[in-house]
Amino acid sequence: MKRFCVVLTIMVLVALIIVPVSANAEQPPVLSTTELVENSYKWDGQTVSFKGEVLQDLMVRTDGTWMNLSDGNNTAMGVFVPKGVAMPVISRTEDYRTVGDVVLITGVFHRVCIQHQGETDIHAVSVTVLTPGSTKANPIHLGRVVWFVVLAGLLGVVMWLYYRKPTDGTRH
Amino acid sequence: MIRRIWREDFRIIGYYTGLVTIGVGLLMLIPMVTSLVFREWASALDFAISAALTLLVGYVLALISRTKNTPGLTHAMVIAAGSWLVAMVLSGVPYLLSGHAKSFLDACFDTMSGYTTTGLFLLQDLDHISQGLNMWRHLLTYVGGQGIVVLALTFLIGSTGGAFKIMVGEGKEEKLEPNVRHIAILIWRISLIYLGVGTVVLGIIATANGIKPYLAFFHGAYIFMSAWSTGGFAPYSQNMLYYHSSAMEIASMVFFILGSFNFALHYAVWSGNRKEILRNVEIVSFTITVLTTFSLVCLALMQRGVYPNAVALFRRGFFQLISGHTTTGQSNIYAQTFVLEWGPLGMLATTIAMAIGASAASTGGGFKGLRMGIIVKGIATDIRKLLSPERAVVTGHYHHLRDNVITDGVVKGAAVIVVLYVLIYVVGAVVGMAYGKPMADALFESVSAGSNTGLSCGITQASMPTLLKIVYIVEMWMGRLEFLSVFTMFGFIATSFRSMRLRKVAA
Numbered sequence: 014m015k016r017f018c019v020v021l022t023i024m025v026l027v028a029l030i031i032v033p034v035s036a037n038a039e040q041p042p043v044l045s046t047t048e049l050v051e052n053s054y055k056w057d058g059q060t061v062s063f064k065g066e067v068l069q070d071l072m073v074r075t076d077g078t079w080m081n082l083s084d085g086n087n088t089a090m091g092v093f094v095p096k097g098v099a100m101p102v103i104s105r106t107e108d109y110r111t112v113g114d115v116v117l118i119t120g121v122f123h124r125v126c127i128q129h130q131g132e133t134d135i136h137a138v139s140v141t142v143l144t145p146g147s148t149k150a151n152p153i154h155l156g157r158v159v160w161f162v163v164l165a166g167l168l169g170v171v172m173w174l175y176y177r178k179p180t181d182g183t184r185h
Numbered sequence: 186m187i188r189r190i191w192r193e194d195f196r197i198i199g200y201y202t203g204l205v206t207i208g209v210g211l212l213m214l215i216p217m218v219t220s221l222v223f224r225e226w227a228s229a230l231d232f233a234i235s236a237a238l239t240l241l242v243g244y245v246l247a248l249i250s251r252t253k254n255t256p257g258l259t260h261a262m263v264i265a266a267g268s269w270l271v272a273m274v275l276s277g278v279p280y281l282l283s284g285h286a287k288s289f290l291d292a293c294f295d296t297m298s299g300y301t302t303t304g305l306f307l308l309q310d311l312d313h314i315s316q317g318l319n320m321w322r323h324l325l326t327y328v329g330g331q332g333i334v335v336l337a338l339t340f341l342i343g344s345t346g347g348a349f350k351i352m353v354g355e356g357k358e359e360k361l362e363p364n365v366r367h368i369a370i371l372i373w374r375i376s377l378i379y380l381g382v383g384t385v386v387l388g389i390i391a392t393a394n395g396i397k398p399y400l401a402f403f404h405g406a407y408i409f410m411s412a413w414s415t416g417g418f419a420p421y422s423q424n425m426l427y428y429h430s431s432a433m434e435i436a437s438m439v440f441f442i443l444g445s446f447n448f449a450l451h452y453a454v455w456s457g458n459r460k461e462i463l464r465n466v467e468i469v470s471f472t473i474t475v476l477t478t479f480s481l482v483c484l485a486l487m488q489r490g491v492y493p494n495a496v497a498l499f500r501r502g503f504f505q506l507i508s509g510h511t512t513t514g515q516s517n518i519y520a521q522t523f524v525l526e527w528g529p530l531g532m533l534a535t536t537i538a539m540a541i542g543a544s545a546a547s548t549g550g551g552f553k554g555l556r557m558g559i560i561v562k563g564i565a566t567d568i569r570k571l572l573s574p575e576r577a578v579v580t581g582h583y584h585h586l587r588d589n590v591i592t593d594g595v596v597k598g599a600a601v602i603v604v605l606y607v608l609i610y611v612v613g614a615v616v617g618m619a620y621g622k623p624m625a626d627a628l629f630e631s632v633s634a635g636s637n638t639g640l641s642c643g644i645t646q647a648s649m650p651t652l653l654k655i656v657y658i659v660e661m662w663m664g665r666l667e668f669l670s671v672f673t674m675f676g677f678i679a680t681s682f683r684s685m686r687l688r689k690v691a692a
Contacts, residue, residue: 050519050521051521072428073395091426109225125492133519154227164237167241168240
């Protein structure tokens with residue numbers, strides 16, 4: 014029994030060491046839109062990982078769901094999640110007042126997707142929410158309120174002068 | 186002999202520029218309301234500040250230059266060209282206040298791109314801008330397509346003798362109705378009817394594609410405004426790729442092809458003259474150049490094996506080509522794809538299509554189909570003359586609303602404008618190459634700016650050199666106004682200095 018326990022412990026330890034390493038070895042690289050588009054032939058048909066913020070619209074279609082993931086300044090990638098692939102609950106999508114959920118997807122990159130008539134996309138095989146979305150502040154600055162009041166006041170004065178005594182030639 | 190410039194000349198120009206500026210200020214109330222509806226309070230305040238500033242500038246200009254005189258041709262040209270510059274600067278304020286423009290020059294670049302219906306942009310983090318700012322971007326392009334001056338004419342300026350001249354200065358030279366205000370109203374009536382129809386159609390498609398209905402109709406309105414005005418903007422940085430929808434692309438394509446047609450042709454069809462569609466020289470020219478350039482694109486894409494089947498080739502290749510030819514600039518591929526996958530022939534074919542562009546007196550840019558038709562018919566007439574007996578009288582004709590005789594003057598007029606377009610395309614390309622860009626890329630981007638198309642192969646970015654930004658802004662401005670009013674404005678400024686000097690000498 015003692016020997017069995019020792020063997021079991023060693024096996025568990027070996028498993029703990031080996032499994033993460035092998036999982037790591039199989040983990041596809043996390044790539045950016047720029048990398049995928051600029052090296053589209055290299056990554057075409059490869060399983061890749063992609064991380065990005067979910068943009069505003071999750072578009073549910075008959076055969077799956079489209080989402081667009083933003084991964085930088087004016088770069089985003091269309092990700093198709095076919096029906097049958099587990100889709101986690103996306104609590105928030107991006108808009109002016111919201112930061113969307115950041116998700117990590119793993120899937121097959123298509124330089125030219127045959128199913129989607131030549132689109133450059135990723136077909137997801139797994140989707141994980143990494144960071145839930147949050148609310149953005151977008152505060153109103155007092156300085157701008159003052160600017161508005163000053164400008165509106167000046168505008169009022171100028172408009173009063175303009176409309177006060179219209180000359181014959183104007184059409185107002 | 187060039188006439189001297191007097192104080193009254195400045196008053197006329199100042200007064201009418203002021204009225205156009207007031208029009209721009211009033212326009213800012215639409216995105217402000219949009220922001221309020223979406224509870225984007227900070228964005229709404231930005232638009233309130235911008236509107237107040239623009240109205241203030243407009244009213245001050247109109248107040249200090251108030252005059253009862255109507256503009257002559259010179260004034261009209263200067264008002265048209267100058268108004269666009271004033272509008273560019275003031276319309277850039279909301280961009281700057283939003284924090285999405287890296288500099289005021291970038292903001293001006295985007296507003297000039299919007300007004301001229303180009304579609305290139307330097308805005309940062311486009312995917313996170315407010316609905317108000319998105320409305321403003323698309324409104325700029327919609328209004329720019331019909332003409333800012335047309336807008337002011339409709340709502341602010343009465344039926345004055347000089348008003349039509351200002352419209353000509355803005356590139357709307359078709360006199361559809363005797364009364365200029367009626368022309369302006371007619372242009373707006375046609376555009377607003379299409380806006381209603383387009384928003385509903387695209388909104389329904391967007392809803393069917395899975396976008397929430399209340400947002401779908403905003404998407405519909407944005408894409409329609411972008412398509413109809415051959416602008417090329419879209420609410421997200423992926424442009425048409427965002428929607429993953431062939432229906433959206435087809436509907437948009439129909440609207441931007443319609444938008445690229447001459448307003449006079451729309452009017453003729455609306456008035457019951459449907460045969461004009463088949464006979465008009467611009468439609469014939471457009472059909473021939475589309476077929477030719479699309480054949481080249483197909484050849485390039487098939488040679489390189491870019492797309493695996495005809496459906497993919499047509500959906501990507503034809504959309505991009507027709508988007509370029511109508512000078513729209515909407516895109517369903519990534520910008521880098523042009524360089525990395527389409528190759529030199531594909532890029533060249535698209536560049537030629539962009540350079541030729543849409544119809545005259547439309548929302549589009551480029552040489553215009555009318556000029557291409559006139560030049561080709563002019564060459565054909567000359568060849569026929571050479572092949573005919575010396576005593577034979579050979580005349581050429583082209584059909585544009587009616588049968589017109591081809592004269593040397595008509596051909597020369599068309600050729601001069603085409604040469605000027607080529608000149609700005611080349612200047613932009615040379616500056617691009619001076620900054621180390623490959624020739625094909627530099628020419629592609631320069632033609633895209635000068636023809637007001639907006640397709641990009643990746644050169645247009647906030648990080649590009651300041652001089653290149655300025656060159657593209659000037660290209661967009663000159664290309665949209667078709668040179669005459671811009672040259673008149675420069676001439677007016679030079680003459681003003683000369684007149685001042687003469688007055689000083691006389692004193």
